[in-house]
Amino acid sequence: MSNTNIAVLGAQWGDEGKGKIVDMLTPHFSTVARYQGGHNAGHTVYVKGAKFVLHLIPSGILHPGVTCVIGNGVVVDPQALFKEIDELARMGIDVDGRLRISEKAHVILPYHRELDVLSEARRGERKIGTTSRGIGPAYEDKVGRRGIRVCDLLGDRDALADEVRENVSARNRIIKDSTLDWKPVFDQLIGYGERMRDWVTDVSLFLHETMKEGKGVMFEGAQATLLDIDHGTYPFVTSSNASVGGVCTGLGVPPKAIGGVLGVAKAYTTRVGEGPLPTELSGELADRLRESGQEYGASTGRPRRCGWFDAVVVRYSARINGLDAVALTKLDVLDGLSEIRICTGYKTSAGTITEFPADLRPLSSAEPVYETLPGWSSPTKGVTQFDALPAEARRYIRRLEEASGVDCAIISTGSDRSETIVKRGSVVEQWLAD
Numbered sequence: 563m564s565n566t567n568i569a570v571l572g573a574q575w576g577d578e579g580k581g582k583i584v585d586m587l588t589p590h591f592s593t594v595a596r597y598q599g600g601h602n603a604g605h606t607v608y609v610k611g612a613k614f615v616l617h618l619i620p621s622g623i624l625h626p627g628v629t630c631v632i633g634n635g636v637v638v639d640p641q642a643l644f645k646e647i648d649e650l651a652r653m654g655i656d657v658d659g660r661l662r663i664s665e666k667a668h669v670i671l672p673y674h675r676e677l678d679v680l681s682e683a684r685r686g687e688r689k690i691g692t693t694s695r696g697i698g699p700a701y702e703d704k705v706g707r708r709g710i711r712v713c714d715l716l717g718d719r720d721a722l723a724d725e726v727r728e729n730v731s732a733r734n735r736i737i738k739d740s741t742l743d744w745k746p747v748f749d750q751l752i753g754y755g756e757r758m759r760d761w762v763t764d765v766s767l768f769l770h771e772t773m774k775e776g777k778g779v780m781f782e783g784a785q786a787t788l789l790d791i792d793h794g795t796y797p798f799v800t801s802s803n804a805s806v807g808g809v810c811t812g813l814g815v816p817p818k819a820i821g822g823v824l825g826v827a828k829a830y831t832t833r834v835g836e837g838p839l840p841t842e843l844s845g846e847l848a849d850r851l852r853e854s855g856q857e858y859g860a861s862t863g864r865p866r867r868c869g870w871f872d873a874v875v876v877r878y879s880a881r882i883n884g885l886d887a888v889a890l891t892k893l894d895v896l897d898g899l900s901e902i903r904i905c906t907g908y909k910t911s912a913g914t915i916t917e918f919p920a921d922l923r924p925l926s927s928a929e930p931v932y933e934t935l936p937g938w939s940s941p942t943k944g945v946t947q948f949d950a951l952p953a954e955a956r957r958y959i960r961r962l963e964e965a966s967g968v969d970c971a972i973i974s975t976g977s978d979r980s981e982t983i984v985k986r987g988s989v990v991e992q993w994l995a996d
């Protein structure tokens with residue numbers, strides 16, 4: 563059992579395969595804590611051969627004895643939460659005693675989803691391509707200081723009634739010709755609160771005590787750095803801090819509690835939704851990556867856009883998050899390609915840039931600067947030792963490391979937990995040995 567607390571987060575645009583990495587590391591930790599996002603995330607797991615997608619509850623719940631925490635930085639849709647809990651129960655997994663939900667987490671209200679869809683429709687051509695889960699509107703209410711928190715569902719009912727009345731009338735002002743009655747919303751929220759009551763906790767205090775006892779905590783990010791509201795490709799981002807800063811604000815833990823940061827990056831790049839993806843491919847090559855990587859959204863089923871590995875992006879993520887190491891996933895998807903490219907900069911009308919820009923406009927006409935490396939003909943699928951990888955694959959990884967400035971301590975060569983390389987002498991080995 564590790565006594566180093568580590569953060570595991572996405573270094574690109576999400577869907578990097580964090581689920582498998584978190585799942586594989588979980589047995590070394592007492593607690594897994596989600597710090598932001600909501601049920602826009604999706605992690606496919608297989609329980610006794612049955613496919614199961616977790617959206618809100620950390621997948622640590624599948625490991626007996628591990629406590630799972632939903633932090634204050636997460637927005638909770640109670641309906642989505644109960645659906646997951648019921649499905650887990652059907653598979654024989656009881657969350658009682660192992661699930662903790664922050665009393666400060668904000669609640670996704672029943673009409674936030676329709677506001678999300680409406681906001682996208684109003685943006686027209688400039689739409690974000692959200693997951694339509696009501697995530698953005700829930701965070702808007704949070705920063706607008708009219709949000710409803712989990713503790714409000716359990717507290718003074720008159721105060722909650724006032725808050726719901728105000729929120730519903732704000733909603734009715736936004737959606738023309740539609741008047742929602744506040745009372746059914748209120749009743750629904752009271753019911754939700756009752757069902758959640760036993761899991762509701764002072765999460766900051768719980769984590770503080772857990773860490774004081776020397777039990778390791780893994781902080782689990784959702785979405786990824788380039789979807790971060792502050793550091794991502796704004797406005798084509800999600801509405802929370804998916805990068806490492808979100809750990810402190812989203813769980814109430816101090817920066818010093820974070821003993822290590824592991825970024826998860828795919829051996830190529832994907833994104834769902836709108837916004838820039840400088841190395842995006844089209845045609846046969848994109849289709850090939852999409853099919854062999856099964857690049858379809860776990861939450862929405864949307865086909866993911868695919869492109870070459872972008873070292874500018876991962877180097878940027880390494881800087882923003884202070885990455886100690888990268889877990890490189892889906893290397894095997896590149897098996898059989900005759901050549902593979904790595905992007906090291908963008909050629910824009912104002913010259914070549916090698917740092918990810920804040921203003922996205924130059925990116926729309928930018929040409930990626932590529933280095934081309936030879937592919938490999940023997941498969942990497944299932945390889946568990948770095949030295950057993952084909953020489954060209956080792957060369958590709960070394961070049962990624964140089965260009966991104968961070969060591970690939972874990973390399974995933976297949977979806978199974980066993981299809982993984984943990985590099986000898988890497989920082990990850992040290993974390994797990996602590």
Ligand code: IMP
Nearest residue numbers: 576577602603691692693799800834835
């Ligand atoms: P929202 O989080 O639903 O508001 O969507 C905002 C943007 O984040 C859209 O481009 C979504 O496709 C993207 N997004 C949200 N969650 C995920 C995820 O779990 N993986 C990848 N992209 C995501």
